[in-house]
Amino acid sequence: MDALDVARWQFGVTTVYHFLFVPLTIGLSVLVAILQTMWHRTGNERYLKLTKFYGKLFLINFAMGVVTGIVQEFQFGMNWSDYSRFVGDIFGAPLAIEALVAFFLESTFIGLWIFGWDRLPKRAHLASIWAAAIGTNLSAYFILAANSFMQNPVGYRINPDSGRAELTDFPAVLTNKVALITFPHTLAGSFLVAGSLIVAVGLWHVIRNRDSADTGAYRFATKFGSWVVLIASAAVLFTGDIQGKIMTDVQPMKMAAAEGLYTTESPASFSVLTIGSLDGSREVFALKIPYLLSYLGTGDPNGTVHGIDDLQAQYATQYGAGSYTPIIPVTYWSFRFMIAFGLAAGAIALLVLWTQRKGRTPSSKWLLRAGLAMPVLPLLANSFGWIFTEMGRQPWIVFGEMLTRNGVSRSVSLAEVLTSFTAFTLIYATLAVIEVKLLLRYAKAGVPDVSEQPPTDDADDAERPLAFAY
Incomplete structure (x- = not known):
């Protein structure tokens, strides 16, 4: 630390x-x-x-x-x-x-x-x-x-x-x-x-x-x-x-991380529930909805959603060596x-x-x-x-x-x-x-007693003292 x-x-x-x-x-x-x-x-x-x-x-x-x-x-x-x-x-x-x-x-x-x-x-x-x-x-x-x-x-x-x-x-x-x-x-x-x-x-x-x-x-x-x-x-x-x-x-890695999607897919499914390894790098079980991730990410049910591995390689080339992957x-x-x-x-x-x-x-x-x-x-x-x-x-x-x-x-x-x-x-x-x-x-x-109503628009309250209403 x-x-x-x-x-x-x-x-x-x-x-x-x-x-x-x-x-x-x-x-x-x-x-x-x-x-x-x-x-x-x-x-x-x-x-x-x-x-x-x-x-x-x-x-x-x-x-x-x-x-x-x-x-x-x-x-x-x-x-x-x-x-x-x-x-x-x-x-x-x-x-x-x-x-x-x-x-x-x-x-x-x-x-x-x-x-x-x-x-x-x-x-x-x-x-x-x-x-x-x-x-x-x-x-x-x-x-x-x-x-x-x-x-x-x-x-x-x-x-x-x-x-x-x-x-x-x-x-x-x-x-x-x-x-x-x-x-x-x-x-x-x-x-x-x-x-x-x-x-x-x-x-x-x-x-x-x-x-x-x-x-x-x-x-x-x-x-x-x-x-x-x-x-x-x-x-x-x-x-x-x-x-x-x-x-x-603008941030394709964030969408890939939201799904835990490591490989680029077209179309891409959205997982309602995934059980994976502790580091999030391997999928053990997943309940998925086909085409949904592609629609969420691109508006096209058959759209391409880039995976974490491909984006990591792209960013390493663009920005230099290092990990550009969030905690999945x-x-x-x-x-x-x-x-x-x-x-x-x-x-x-x-x-x-x-x-x-x-x-x-x-x-x-x-x-x-x-x-x-x-x-x-x-x-x-x-x-x-x-x-x-x-x-x-x-x-x-x-x-x-x-x-x-x-x-x-x-x-x-x-x-x-x-x-x-x-x-x-x-x-x-x-x-x-x-x-x-x-x-x-x-x-x-509960609600307060409001039997004493506030003055109307034309009321003459110039001499009324400043008061906290609550």
């Missing part, structure tokens, strides 16, 4: 942990805005209750996401300074815009939304949550544009004197074809997480508090969240299909876990809708347990998706331009990286406990 190994583990752990909060923040920001819009248009009190209820959960999650996200950027200077020197001119541009524009927009209007219930006109207050939601999604786009450069470098040149990558075409970075499909795919996954949380909380109250005066609000929440999950599931499959074809075009068992299983957990969440949402058809009230304990598992399933799907995305790119930190081992800080020792890794892991574990306890406490508390 050396500093490179620990630095990679630290970045992997902090990234996956941070991304537990990101999709929920992205999805809930929009869904809470939709609920408030429904209240604004109809005046129905139950939509106001749900807005404040899920808005509170959104704010808890947003706060944790901000705290954990800051650490990500610090690591570029701490553990990955050689990478930062090489690509900072390009990578820093979208991150700077994200911080100066998107995050500023997001955080400013979230503040207005929090404190504006009793002071802002209803339309202005509604606009503030939509502005915050737009800022949240813009923030995601700029970050994904930066990551997409690592997957498919565009809009740059290598300065022969400094050896650094320099930005030549910023619009090309923002319109990178990997970013253009990764963004909607990530948004769909985020709505899958947010919709699942709405279903889980609503279903718990429907089954456990059947005689509550707010049962109607919870029943609506479970239906609303279930439809969000089903639509998001379809969007994930659609965008994932496009993403797979782009991935095969990791890429193979993370790809399948991503798909399986996402589909499982969609199946539970369909079951929840079925049990509430024709005004029925669900009561099954098994359904409740499945519903409570719903938020975890898409979170796992998102996490395995990012593990596959980043591990499948290895050994490159910038595909075709910089190897991961060349991006680590040379002046940081193993002891220093171990110290920061241990400290961050312990802090994150503590934050996880706090996050879960806060979410469970306020989720169990």
Whole structure:
């Protein structure tokens, strides 16, 4: 074990942990805005209750996401300074815009939304949550544009004197074809997480508090969240299909690693389950679907999918001697876990809708347990998706331009990286406990009492003190 190994583990752990909060923040920001819009248009009190209820959960999650996200950027200077020197001119541009524009927009209007219930006109207050939601999604786009450069470098040149990558075409970075499909795919996954949380909380109250005066609000929440999950599931499959074809075009080794395909095949089958040797180099048993991998990779059921061995030989000739193959068992299983957990969440949402058809009230304990598992399933799907995305790119930190081992800080020792890794892991574990306890406490508390309505647009509240609505 050396500093490179620990630095990679630290970045992997902090990234996956941070991304537990990101999709929920992205999805809930929009869904809470939709609920408030429904209240604004109809005046129905139950939509106001749900807005404040899920808005509170959104704010808890947003706060944790901000705290954990800051650490990500610090690591570029701490553990990955050689990478930062090489690509900072390009990578820093979208991150700077994200911080100066998107995050500023997001955080400013979230503040207005929090404190504006009793002071802002209803339309202005509604606009503030939509502005915050737009800022949240813009923030995601700029970050994904930066990551997409690592997957498919565009809009740059290598300065022969400094050896650094320099930005030549910023619009090309923002319109990178990997970013253009990764963004909607990530948004769909985020709505899958947010919709699942709405279903889980609503279903718990429907089954456990059947005689509550707010049962109607919870029943609506479970239906609303279930439809969000089903639509998001379809969007994930659609965008994932496009993403797979782009991935095969720009990173054929990643697609080969996703299947554990060592020899070039035309047509190529997709294995639902494979049992192989421990190093992933030999297949013992496989359950395969003919033609599917060719379609996923090329759009043609008879298309050619290049194998790992052929690509390794090609890259060794192109880039020099060395291994250009990622860890096959990791890429193979993370790809399948991503798909399986996402589909499982969609199946539970369909079951929840079925049990509430024709005004029925669900009561099954098994359904409740499945519903409570719903938020975890898409979170796992998102996490395995990012593990596959980043591990499948290895050994490159910038595909075709910089190897991961060349991006680590040379002046940081193993002891220093171990110290920061241990400290961050312990802090994150503590934050996880706090996050879960806060979410469970306020989720169990139920929707708030909104009998005292906010003032209308023409109310004179100039002397009203600034107050936190939650």
